[in-house]
Amino acid sequence: MARIELVDLTKHYKQGRNLVRALDGVSLTIERGEFVSVVGRSGSGKTTLLDLLGLLLKPTSGRVIIDGVDTADLGDGDRAIMRGERIGFIFQEFNLLPTLNALENVMLPLRYRRHRDPEGKARALELLGAVDLLDRMDHKPSELSGGQAQRVAIARSMVNNPALVLGDEPTGEVDSETSMQLIDLMRKMNRERGVTFVIVTHDMEIAGRTDRMIRLRDGRVASDEPLGAQTAAV
Amino acid sequence: MLEILRNLTRRKLRTALTVLGITIGVLALTTMGSLAEKSNSLIDGGVHYFRDHVSVAAASNGGFGGILTIDKAKDVLKVDGVQAACADTGSNVKTDLDLSFNFGPGDQVIAEQPGCQQYSTFKFSYAGGHAIDDYGSGQLVLGSDIAREYKKKVGDSMELPQPPKKFNPDFVGHQFTIVGILEKTLTAPDSFAIVSFRDGQMLFGDSLPSALKGHVDATQLATGINVYGKPGVDLDTLANRINDQVAGVRAIPPSTLVKAFETASVVLTGITTGSALLALVIGGLSVINTMLMAVTERVREIGLKKAVGARTRHILVEFITEATIIGAIGGAIGLLVGWALTTVVNAGLTSNNQAELFLLTLRLVGLAVAFAVGLGALAGVIPALRAARLDPVTALRHQ
Ligand SMILES: Nc1ncnc2c1ncn2[C@@H]1O[C@H](COP(=O)(O)OP(=O)(O)OP(=O)(O)O)[C@@H](O)[C@H]1O
Numbered sequence: 282m283a284r285i286e287l288v289d290l291t292k293h294y295k296q297g298r299n300l301v302r303a304l305d306g307v308s309l310t311i312e313r314g315e316f317v318s319v320v321g322r323s324g325s326g327k328t329t330l331l332d333l334l335g336l337l338l339k340p341t342s343g344r345v346i347i348d349g350v351d352t353a354d355l356g357d358g359d360r361a362i363m364r365g366e367r368i369g370f371i372f373q374e375f376n377l378l379p380t381l382n383a384l385e386n387v388m389l390p391l392r393y394r395r396h397r398d399p400e401g402k403a404r405a406l407e408l409l410g411a412v413d414l415l416d417r418m419d420h421k422p423s424e425l426s427g428g429q430a431q432r433v434a435i436a437r438s439m440v441n442n443p444a445l446v447l448g449d450e451p452t453g454e455v456d457s458e459t460s461m462q463l464i465d466l467m468r469k470m471n472r473e474r475g476v477t478f479v480i481v482t483h484d485m486e487i488a489g490r491t492d493r494m495i496r497l498r499d500g501r502v503a504s505d506e507p508l509g510a511q512t513a514a515v
Numbered sequence: 516m517l518e519i520l521r522n523l524t525r526r527k528l529r530t531a532l533t534v535l536g537i538t539i540g541v542l543a544l545t546t547m548g549s550l551a552e553k554s555n556s557l558i559d560g561g562v563h564y565f566r567d568h569v570s571v572a573a574a575s576n577g578g579f580g581g582i583l584t585i586d587k588a589k590d591v592l593k594v595d596g597v598q599a600a601c602a603d604t605g606s607n608v609k610t611d612l613d614l615s616f617n618f619g620p621g622d623q624v625i626a627e628q629p630g631c632q633q634y635s636t637f638k639f640s641y642a643g644g645h646a647i648d649d650y651g652s653g654q655l656v657l658g659s660d661i662a663r664e665y666k667k668k669v670g671d672s673m674e675l676p677q678p679p680k681k682f683n684p685d686f687v688g689h690q691f692t693i694v695g696i697l698e699k700t701l702t703a704p705d706s707f708a709i710v711s712f713r714d715g716q717m718l719f720g721d722s723l724p725s726a727l728k729g730h731v732d733a734t735q736l737a738t739g740i741n742v743y744g745k746p747g748v749d750l751d752t753l754a755n756r757i758n759d760q761v762a763g764v765r766a767i768p769p770s771t772l773v774k775a776f777e778t779a780s781v782v783l784t785g786i787t788t789g790s791a792l793l794a795l796v797i798g799g800l801s802v803i804n805t806m807l808m809a810v811t812e813r814v815r816e817i818g819l820k821k822a823v824g825a826r827t828r829h830i831l832v833e834f835i836t837e838a839t840i841i842g843a844i845g846g847a848i849g850l851l852v853g854w855a856l857t858t859v860v861n862a863g864l865t866s867n868n869q870a871e872l873f874l875l876t877l878r879l880v881g882l883a884v885a886f887a888v889g890l891g892a893l894a895g896v897i898p899a900l901r902a903a904r905l906d907p908v909t910a911l912r913h914q
């Protein structure tokens with residue numbers, strides 16, 4: 282339920298003599314409860330944008346303001362706390378720790394909270410139920426299919442009741458049918474729990490199922506449009 | 516916690532090798548250490564034993580080569596500052612040449628002139644029975660090691676010296692009745708057989724080469740004289756005075772003996788320290804190696820944990836705990852093997868009528884445990900610092 286403001290955000294990398302402008306002056310506002318997709322060609326800066334939103338990276342300049350908190354003022358520890366307690370992550374691959382079973386993976390973010398959450402385990406079980414994997418909770422990641430692993434990751438991203446969930450190509454490794462199941466699941470979480478979602482995708486069908494599509498080109502916002510039922514078919 | 520155990524079992528071979536490294540380290544520490552502890556305790560006993568009196572022996576150029584007569588004790592008593600001069604005798608319990616590996620001089624039959632015990636600070640306490648009658652004959656008190664070696668208890672009889680394995684026409688044995696057994700002292704008296712002075716003189720006389728035997732009067736014999744100083748008298752000075760004033764004897768200043776013992780002690784402490792260092796190097800390197808490999812292998816896991824909120828100290832604690840557990844497991848196994856080894860060797864030696872070689876003291880066990888756990892933790896720190904400092908994005912995208 283976060284309101285996110287990005288103010289003239291840039292991220293530059295020095296690559297030998299060249300300066301790579303991975304992100305080059307992005308300003309946007311994402312409202313609470315929005316489901317936003319970020320699209321664009323490879324190298325356009327999608328992952329960079331998401332990493333900045335998720336406080337995994339520090340910007341070269343500009344600001345990321347989450348619910349009025351300017352994250353530039355936060356130290357590494359506070360950024361970690363904010364990630365753990367307010368932001369959920371779904372990555373393209375390697376979401377789960379191989380030594381932990383599904384339930385333990387869902388509960389992983391609970392381990393790093395500042396205060397023990399007595400309802401954490403109940404919520405983890407409830408979420409595993411919501412992603413329809415209660416019968417697989419004892420399974421190790423190696424014993425799960427790709428789609429099942431991503432569903433565990435979706436449950437994990439929600440366990441701390443985050444305000445914002447970020448997904449970097451969360452459906453990138455599964456077939457299109459499974460992709461649709463996953464995006465429907467995320468939409469359900471978004472609607473039922475009011476959590477803000479920002480996902481990166483290459484798949485226009487996936488993007489079409491979101492509220493708003495932001496297209497990046499060379500580190501800048503090329504287009505930013507709300508999606509209705511009509512555009513969803515494109 | 517469970518996750519740590521699973522991490523350890525995931526790489527079974529590597530964990531096993533690391534545990535083995537620490538095990539070897541701790542094994543080296545316990546065996547070498549208990550060897551040193553055993554001899555240190557003997558040395559401590561020696562230092563204690565030698566510090567309270569001046570030992571006087573026959574001068575090496577003296578007529579009978581190593582044999583004194585008791586009237587020398589009277590001469591020594593006349594020297595200024597001497598409180599008491601007690602002749603004693605010492606001879607071997609075994610008549611066969613003893614080639615076994617021993618720290619001490621082997622089992623000794625010891626006797627001192629009556630009325631001298633009061634001057635010594637070295638007091639005996641009895642596990643059973645009582646002291647011999649100083650003026651009597653045929654009574655015997657055994658040290659704890661020697662009692663166990665010959666499986667003797669109070670009331671049993673024992674032949675002294677022990678008959679040789681090969682028949683020897685010159686051999687003369689005497690039957691003694693055991694009236695007391697000493698409490699274990701962990702030092703020299705454990706291998707003492709104590710008889711009255713008269714009996715000691717007789718046994719000493721018997722042990723002399725047959726060429727000498729006919730020429731001496733056994734009742735006048737002594738092996739040495741223990742000289743006790745008057746209160747406040749410096750024993751080293753007293754020793755020099757005895758050497759100046761009494762002919763045919765050699766008084767050894769206690770500090771010389773104490774120093775000799777302490778030198779031996781330093782050498783043995785060196786062995787302990789050396790083995791501890793060896794253990795440190797072997798064990799430490801293998802834990803560092805395991806944990807560094809674990810970091811490289813688990814970079815992405817660390818990245819993921821950081822993404823979901825783990826702070827630097829969480830990662831630090833997880834890695835150090837893992838390393839500490841490795842250390843503790845290795846330490847426990849090493850200690851167990853070391854204990855088994857020293858116990859078995861000791862038992863083997865005892866059943867072969869030899870003195871124990873190892874002494875696994877409580878402080879050594881404590882040292883080994885602290886060492887293994889501390890080493891594990893310490894060796895975990897470096898990789899843990901490296902792991903914890905990783906930037907989440909770099910870690911997460913690590914290939
Ligand atoms: N650590 C880095 N060092 C140097 N350049 C980088 C680094 N990370 C990203 N870049 C560059 O920044 C640009 C944007 O990268 P980014 O990963 O954000 O693209 P993307 O839109 O996610 O691409 P893709 O669709 O392939 O995932 C690229 O040109 C990339 O080469």
Ligand SMILES: [Mg+2]
Nearest residue numbers: 327328329449
């Ligand atoms: Mg990307």
